[in-house]
Amino acid sequence: MNKLLNKVRIVFEDDSLIVVDKPAGLLTMGTETERANTLYATLRSHLNSRRPPEKVFIVHRLDREASGLLVFAKSIEAKERLQNQFKDHSAGRTYTAVAEGRVLPEQFTIKSLLAENSAFRVYSTENSRTGKAEVTHDRVLKRSSKTTLLAVQLETGRKHQIRVHLAERGHPIVGDKVYGSRNKGLGRLGLHGTHLEFDHPRSRMRMKFDSPYPENWRRG
DSSP: OOHHTTTTTTEEOSSSSSEEEOOOOOBBBBSSOOSSSSSHHHHHHHHHTSSSSOOOOOOOOOOOEEEEEEEEEESSSHHHHHHHHHHHOOOOEEEEEEESSOOSSSSEEEEEEEEEEESSOEEEEETTTOEEEEEEEEEEEOOSSEEEEEEEEESSSOOOHHHHHHHTTTTTBBTTTTTOOOOOOSHHHHEEEEEEEEEEETTOOEEEEOOOHHHHTTTO
8 A cells, every 4th residue: 555655746735635636547435346446545644644543525526537636535525625625616727628629719618418328438428417518628738640639627536427528529538538539649638637726624715736648758
């Protein structure tokens, strides 16, 4: 577990919360088949080893294949206050994505009702009874011959939202074989949580954190 902790960068920590930079390939929390090798389990073991022991609570998640910023709470009260900000969209999240093809125009917004089928695949639907309205704002940062680097801001936060919205527009994220990508050039999913902001659950001060996306993404 200590070896796993070495791969996780702790960006900020105080008595109420801990902000970390998750590496690609690491689950945020456990599944039916994997409970030990997760970010949550790693942080729980790390904080529980302190004297006195500290607790940790999940606030939000990142896909296993994605990397980037996550905030965890150290109390139930902090967890609830932080989660409420994600629910009412007062917390800010920006991602950098590498999408297949030349994405146009320079800026656009994708809105759709998203639902999830029995195979856990998310998709857009016109059925308001099964789908939930989700909004993604996209801005082109750089284009190359085969890919486009995008800054993506979530207005909402459904599972796989960015991945589905870009794939259904015809530009799946590089490395996302679940949603149709055939480009394996990055050796991983081209999605990174670059910016996170929220009001501190105790002081109410606005907290802002940034994590640069991988250097090789800049070269296209």
